[in-house]
Amino acid sequence: MPHQVLVIVGSLRKEAYSLKVAHALAKAAPASLKLSVETLQGLSFFNQDLEANPPADWLAFRDKIKASDAVIFVTPEYNRSIPGVLRNAIDVASRPPGKSSFLGKPVGIVGNSPGPLGGVSAAMELKRSMSGICGPILGQPEIYLTQVGNSFNEQGEVTNEGFTKVIQQYVEAFAAFVERQKKAMA
Numbered sequence: 001m002p003h004q005v006l007v008i009v010g011s012l013r014k015e016a017y018s019l020k021v022a023h024a025l026a027k028a029a030p031a032s033l034k035l036s037v038e039t040l041q042g043l044s045f046f047n048q049d050l051e052a053n054p055p056a057d058w059l060a061f062r063d064k065i066k067a068s069d070a071v072i073f074v075t076p077e078y079n080r081s082i083p084g085v086l087r088n089a090i091d092v093a094s095r096p097p098g099k100s101s102f103l104g105k106p107v108g109i110v111g112n113s114p115g116p117l118g119g120v121s122a123a124m125e126l127k128r129s130m131s132g133i134c135g136p137i138l139g140q141p142e143i144y145l146t147q148v149g150n151s152f153n154e155q156g157e158v159t160n161e162g163f164t165k166v167i168q169q170y171v172e173a174f175a176a177f178v179e180r181q182k183k184a185m186a
């Protein structure tokens with residue numbers, strides 16, 4: 001049975017590069033992983049007043065994470081940080097206190113940007129935020145995809161060979177990381 005990996009996309013944009021990167025990761029994944037791409041469309045705002053009786057969309061999102069063996073975030077960078085929609089999703093899934101849906105899950109963080117820095121600030125910010133509420137975060141290799149605007153064709157397929165190679169290497173390293181964590185926990 002392949003390990004189930006939820007790939008959370010930090011952009012709601014229909015043509016988001018982050019979404020294309022997520023699909024490219026799913027396509028490149030080895031047989032030991034099954035990647036499911038999750039957009040955050042329709043996830044309502046976190047509001048502490050609603051915690052006693054959480055909305056159905058929060059519960060469904062938390063359940064998807066809990067049912068997965070691991071999580072990969074694909075994040076764009078907004079103002080040197082993560083987009084609000086992703087911030088909201090993390091807050092929703094981090095609750096109730098001490099019962100984060102991410103607890104114990106191995107996590108991968110993929111930064112990307114049409115610019116030259118590959119979303120590294122967003123990825124670092126995400127790593128800092130996640131560190132107290134999830135399992136181990138893959139630290140090496142890191143992945144910051146730069147110039148993503150030039151790397152896909154109209155069908156959303158990767159057109160850049162270097163890019164294909166880096167995505168492949170990353171998802172294979174993530175598969176080995178998940179395997180190591182599963183063995184360590186057995």
Ligand SMILES: Cc1cc2nc3c(=O)[nH]c(=O)nc-3n(C[C@H](O)[C@H](O)[C@H](O)COP(=O)(O)O)c2cc1C
Nearest residue numbers: 011013016017018019076077078079080113114115
């Ligand atoms: C509000 C906002 C802030 C942005 N800030 C940054 C930034 O700090 N660094 C960066 O590399 N790109 C920045 N960008 C450009 C995004 O990288 C670009 O819009 C990208 O396509 C968004 O990701 P997506 O294609 O996955 O939706 C920003 C875009 C927006 C809309």
